[in-house]
Every structure is written in C-alpha cells, then in structure tokens.
Amino acid sequence: MVDTFLGLALPVGSTKDHPITCPMGPAAPPLSKLKLPPFLMVVAERDLIQDTELEYLEEMKKAGKEIEVAYNKGVGHSFYLNKIAVELDPVTATETDLLISTISDFVKRH
Known part of the structure; x- marks a missing residue:
C-alpha cells in the first residue's frame, strides 16, 4: 500500500x-541550506513511523530550523482522519481537539 x-x-x-x-x-x-519558515510538526504517540519523525525533528533542530512539536498521546498515525474514532473514542476526540487548537495557535503566532 x-x-x-x-x-x-x-x-x-x-x-x-x-x-x-x-x-x-x-x-x-x-537541511541547513533550506529556507524554511517556522513550522509545526505533529507526532502521534502510537505512530508506527514515530522514530523517523523524531529523527527528522532532531536533524531540523541541528540545522537551526525553527520547529515546534505537537505530541498527541494515545493515538496513531492520522488519528484525526478517523471520523468514527473522533466521534466515539474520547481519547481520539480529545487529541483531535487539542491538535486543532495547537494548529490554530501556531498559525495565529506566525
């Protein structure tokens, strides 16, 4: 797939x-040569590619890039796209609301 x-x-x-x-x-x-605006990286606690995401985060920091991290607990990759889980699972619903709030706050500050 x-x-x-x-x-x-x-x-x-x-x-x-x-x-x-x-x-x-x-x-x-x-990475140090890339012109990038500040950016937000989202990492889900149960994401199967979390190790790669965190490696990328560390490399971006080493390259001097302005990067913020949103860490969502108890959820997996693309958790916010699972409409059924967002509606029925309190953890997914809470973490989705937190993510939306975090993104909104980030956009307002930048």
Missing part, C-alpha cells in the same frame, strides 16, 4: 529515497 501511495505522489521512476520522502537522504539538499 505504501508503495502505491509513493507511486502516486512521486515523479515517475522515483524511489522512496526521493528527497520528498527522504529529506535526510543522500539525494536531498542539506
């Missing part, structure tokens, strides 16, 4: 090592 999504998102003939999906890989430009 991931390969299918990557095939739809990346230029034809690209691999998962493309800079879009591998911003710290050998084909990517140095």
